[in-house]
Amino acid sequence: MAGVYFHFPFCKQACTYCNFHFSTSLNKKNLMITSMLKELKLRKDFFNNDIIDSIYFGGGTPSLIDANLIGEFILYVKENFKVSDDIEITLELNPDDSSIKYLTSLKENQVNRLSIGIQSFNQEDLFLMNRSHTANQSYDTIKMVKDLFDNFSLDLIYGIPHSNIDKWKFNLNEALSFDPPHISSYALTVEDKTILKKQILSGELIPLGELDIEKQYWHMINYLEEINYHNYEFSNFSKPGYYSKNNLGYWGGKAYLGIGPSAHSFDGNMTRSWNVSQNMSYLNSIKKNSLPLSKELLSLKDRFNELIMTGLRTSSGVSTKEIKDKIGEKFVCYLEDNAKKRVLSKDLYWDGDYLHVSKKSKFLSDGIASDLFLINL
Known part of the structure; x- marks a missing residue:
């Protein structure tokens, strides 16, 4: 979808x-x-x-x-x-x-x-x-x-x-x-x-x-x-x-197309784009049949970090299967190892192949997610 x-x-x-x-x-x-x-x-x-x-x-x-x-x-x-x-x-x-x-x-x-x-x-x-x-x-x-x-x-x-x-x-x-x-x-x-x-x-x-x-x-x-x-x-x-x-x-990482000044798009895989955030620049570009956008090919590290951030904000949690299918099994190993400390402190918990933020730590979700980010590949 x-x-x-x-x-x-x-x-x-x-x-x-x-x-x-x-x-x-x-x-x-x-x-x-x-x-x-x-x-x-x-x-x-x-x-x-x-x-x-x-x-x-x-x-x-x-x-x-x-x-x-x-x-x-x-x-x-x-x-x-x-x-x-x-x-x-x-x-x-x-x-x-x-x-x-x-x-x-x-x-x-x-x-x-x-x-x-x-x-x-x-x-x-x-x-x-x-x-x-x-x-x-x-x-x-x-x-x-x-x-x-x-x-x-x-x-x-x-x-x-x-x-x-x-x-x-x-x-x-x-x-x-x-x-x-x-x-x-x-x-x-x-x-x-x-x-x-x-x-x-x-x-x-x-x-x-x-x-x-x-x-x-x-x-x-x-x-x-x-x-x-x-x-x-x-x-x-x-x-x-x-x-x-x-x-x-x-939040589920589906593809979306953004139309209009400053609107962002995502192909559902590894490419993001965003339109210029200036109305006249946008209008002039469209007038010339030119798309007023910039593109970024996400690195595997960036895609991993996004999956962590978006997944932990939802009740669905972070899917290790999705990580494996989209960017590789080694990233699952990294996540499982790096999450151990937060699991022991009961900030995180596993439910099958899904990693969730516990209710007691919901207010700290973004900070917990950043602790799991991959800094260097």
């Missing part, structure tokens, strides 16, 4: 924490859409015999795009690629872009899953993060979505400055009051070249302490597990049958 990702690089305003590629100037929006469709046509031979089971519209803010134009992208994929009968088609939705008319049109254009960027039900948090929607718009949007879509996800952020465990419990309870099939929840990360980083460096904001962030994380893990949400990936929780195919494909 494989996926297609569309990156629409436009937003109404800049969230303080965001370091994704986007522009708040919408004057090139129509040209960008035309160019992205053209790039899709230029890359129609990207997949071999892979069957696409996921189309994902992200950004930026794809809900700024007319639903009929979203439908054009979907139609082209379905007419020119091999597509699964039960393909998942997700669009990231901002609450302030929602209306019954727009949501109905999305559904008519074959979008069958929405990822709603709630982030917080607390208006103070939304103001701090410079989100473009209000808490009231979040409530209204979820109600409209539930009337039209069976499959949707609520996106939340924890670890926000000035927050505490009670505020986080409120956010989680508000989200769960809508009985969502899926929840994605990420810790607020201070990235370089963001407004948030500048606010912290200037002393305007004080970041939440690591122990407070971890406390919020563990409340989420334990509470969602208690009410039968499956933590199938570090930041993603699902009811049975509602796992995100896009997420499973990405």
Whole structure:
């Protein structure tokens, strides 16, 4: 299975924490859409015999795009690629872009899953993060979505400055009051070249302490597990049958094609590529029928490290069979030997041919993974 990702690089305003590629100037929006469709046509031979089971519209803010134009992208994929009968088609939705008319049109254009960027039900948090929607718009949007879509996800952020465990419990309870099939929840990360980083460096904001962030994380893990949400990936929780195919494909190392400025692609084997992260450079290149991308052939060491990082973030774990089949048996031997210390400390455990992070060490998953990385081949 494989996926297609569309990156629409436009937003109404800049969230303080965001370091994704986007522009708040919408004057090139129509040209960008035309160019992205053209790039899709230029890359129609990207997949071999892979069957696409996921189309994902992200950004930026794809809900700024007319639903009929979203439908054009979907139609082209379905007419020119091999597509699964039960393909998942997700669009990231901002609450302030929602209306019954727009949501109905999305559904008519074959979008069958929405990822709603709630982030917080607390208006103070939304103001701090410079989100473009209000808490009231979040409530209204979820109600409209539930009337039209069976499959949707609520996106939340924890670890926000000035927050505490009670505020986080409120956010989680508000989200769960809508009985969502899926929840994605990420810790607020201070990235370089963001407004948030500048606010912290200037002393305007004080970041939440690591122990407070971890406390919020563990409340989420334990509470969602208690009410039968499956933590199938570090930041993603699902009811049975509602796992995100896009997420499973990405973390499972499946092939995916990225369309649009800054979008990344992976052939499912050893080659990655990424488009230029500058709108005008992208547009000029596509105008000349030239793909605006750079490529990287992964080394065996890099591929091994990726398999460790992605595998340990998921409930599936790291498959030694996959490592053996993709890069060789000697890497399995290295992993088995290098994991012994962490297995003894009960940070890791084996279940057959799969290596997993124990529940007690989930919060430290990335650090544990880096301990297993191959430094020199």
